[in-house]
Amino acid sequence: FGFENNGRERMENGLSSTGDVQLDNAVNQWLRFDKNLLTAELVRSLVTEGAVEELRKCFGSRMEFGTAGLRAAMGPGTACMNDLTIIQTTQGLCSYLEQCFGDALKARGVVVGYDARSHPPSGGGSKRFAQLAAAVLTSRGVPVHLFSDITPTPFVPFTVSHLGLCAGVMVTASHNPKQDNGYKVYWENGAQIVPPHDQGISAAIQTNLEPWPDSWNTDCLTHCPLLKDPYLDTNTHYYRTIQQHCHYRDINKKSEVKIVHTSVHGVGHRFVQSAFEAFDLRPPYAVEEQKDPDPEFPTVKYPNPEEGKGVLTLSFALAEREGASIVLANDPDADRLAIAEKPSGDQWRVFSGNELGALLGWWVFRCWKLTNAEPSAVKSVYMLASTVSSKILRAIALKEGFHFEETLTGFKWMGNRARELLDQNKTVLFAFEEAIGYMCSSAVLDKDGVSAAAIAGEMTSYLATKNTTLSQQLSAVYEEYGYHISKNSYFICHDQEVIRSLFQRLRHYGNEDNDQDAVSYPSECGGFAITAVRDLTTGYDSTQRDQKAVLPTSTSSQMITFTFSNGGVATMRTSGTEPKIKYYTELCAAPGNSDVGVLQKELDDLVSAIVENFFQPIKNNLLPKPE
Incomplete structure (x- = not known):
């Protein structure tokens, strides 16, 4: 490894000698740039120990923009989520936004939100990363709407649209394992970025790797005139907006349907409770062991309700105790929704993402028809689904007369297509992907597990007045439109x-x-x-x-x-x-x-x-x- 007698001296100078020039350059640059004492010391320890393979894992590549941003394990190095890569990423984003918007960026600004993930060994975590992103942006004179507390992912695109901002950043790894974190970017249209913006940001990151003078200075945020907290305003307007999708308030008020909700140690609890309140629904029972955010996700192997019954064991137990027949589950950043049902005397059924797409699509269209009696209005209605999702919406569209389109996999494609249609004065009622992601309101051009939970609650309450279960209604949908x-x-x-x-x-x-x-x-x-x-x-x-x-x-x-x-x-x-x-x-x-x-x-x-x-x-x- 080349250290021997002069090893300590070289380490003190931040020099690596692995025999791999490219790796040495990456490590040495890192040690020059990184002001996080924990990650810097982790790297120095790896160099001292001669852990070349581990260094290659950390520095052999740089994270690339994938699903509208970054997602990787937290830890030291260019391949991981950490303070320095967050700063470099945000510098690239800021530089690209300056290119695209010019002076308008300083007039309109950016929103930054975060979930509850943390990583003590590296001193990293979603709140810390969000603060660093805010420090980078404000250091360039960009107004930042930084949420003062954890928030569901859909609140960020909602805020972009609601306030007319240039972009949004959400720090979250959604349902990934606990060691991961992510950096999701939204454009001014309220949808996740798509090409060429991802390539543009990636290129700008590469030319802005050295931290700017004030990029590390999160202390300046305390009294920064460019910093605002959108938490209360977004909460107020978000729930006011989704109330427009409440059609059976009288039924909701009287409903005796018992529902259990779990946030799977994520952010969803308080927001779903508020959504049910906005719909005048009976508050769902919360799974106490999973109600509060916990970045360790101690009760589940994978914090992803898409995995099915293994994640819902505690929810089923609570439902049995309380006599509840429905379980709702959000993933940790509350942009996805899973539903399970146990009709009297039956076993629990966890609906697939495609089955919920059929149910919610049927329900949203039914509710739309309540307030749109003019037959010709249906010609301007659209529903979307990703190409790997069920084609049930296509079958419904063919019979009912509205339009169905499929997009590439991922809500970044559906969100951007929805925006194009909305800009043409079309009505986008619903979009879904089979990975339990649902857009039930065009106010959020992304999957939204909070509004979907409330709308599912109202659908369940209405069906109960007809003595119909979700399973029975799903069969009725398939009978009418084809299995x-x-x-x-x-x-x-x-x-x-x-x-x-x-x-x-x-x-x-x-x-x-x-x-x-x-x-x-x-x-x-x-x-x-x-x-x-x-x-x-x-x-x-x-x-x-x-x-x-x-x-x-x-x-x-x-x-x-x-x-x-x-x-x-x-x-x-x-x-x-x-x-x-x-x-x-x-x-x-x-x-x-x-x-x-x-x-x-x-x-x-x-x-x-x-x-x-x-x-x-x-x-x-x-x-x-x-x-």
Whole structure:
């Protein structure tokens, strides 16, 4: 490692000598820039110990903008979330905003919010990161609306739109493991950033790596005239806005439906309680062990209600004690919503994201019709869903006369498309993605688990007056518009080369030489004939005359969709924030075909064929979804 006799002297000068010039330069630059004593000492200790591999993990790469920002583990180094990378990121963001908005940036400003995550070993955490972001921005004369307390993610895009700001930053890792944190960016339109803004910010970060003179100075925030607290104003106007989606206040006031809510150690408790109050709904019972924010997430293995019953064990127990039939669960930053139901004498049913999309889509459209009797008004109504989500909204749209559009995966695409439609004086009623994300109000152009919880509460109360459960209503939706049976899951894979080889094999199926010019997708899978292929990594779509995909493509992520002759659709894609290969499958039936058992078996057989034929060659490198 090259230290020996002069090792201590070199360390005191902040010098690294690993034999890797690029790594040495990254470490030495870090030690020059980092004023966080904890992370700086962690790096020095790694250098002293000769922990080259650990140093490579920390400094071998720099975080890249993915799902509208950054997400990584907290700790030292350019590959992690920490004080210095937050400063560098915000300097890049600020520089890019200055390029885009000029003097308007200093007139309009930026909002910054944060969740409850923390990381004592590195002195990092969401509040600390938010304060550093505010310090960077105000040091350049930019007004900052910094929330004085934890807040749900949807409050940030709401504030951007409500106050007419240039941008918003939310410090959160959503449902990721406790060691992670993230930095999500919203544009002036209230939606998450999309290209070219992500590339522009990334480039600006690279040219602003050295901390500006006052970037570390969070003490200046105490009496900074550029700093405002939007907490009370946003709360007031947010709940006033979502009240417009309350249609059965009299029923809500009288409802005896008992509902349990868990925030899974996140920020959601107080905000969902307030949302229920805004709808005059009976307050939900709170899971005491998970009610208050706790960055350790002590009662769950994964703080993600999308994982199902394992996260909801305490909720079910409370519901049994209180005689409640409904459980609502938010993820830690309260932008997602899961729902479970236990009708009398039955077992708990955790609805899938697609099933909730069907229920909420049906309900939101039904409520819209209450106040829009003019038949022609429906021609201006839109609903959106991501391309890997159920097509149930398309079936409803075809029968009811409104428009349905699909977008790329992620609410950044749906939010931006919603803004385009709103700017054309269209009505965007609803958007959803199968990963339990729902936009039930165009006041927030992102998924919002707070408003969705209140709207789900009202839907449940209304159905109770008809002696109808959520499960029964879901069946009624499928009976009317056609059954849409889906089955989604994932494999965990930490080796990017293995992931790349899987998708390349699908693009060169049966071609052992893997010739890059000899594209050949599979024509069948375990006896199921494939009739169409769409590859949004390469831009190929066999259904188009020119074989070019209509939806935007991205070479930085993997995504292939297969359509089968039996009407089944299967999409395989990589995650932008986790080491996962995800697959999504759906089988759609025409209205009146209610033999669900036959449909489910056919879908199960199709999924088995996909796993056996497409994943088999790399199975030894995969870990299954945890139970």
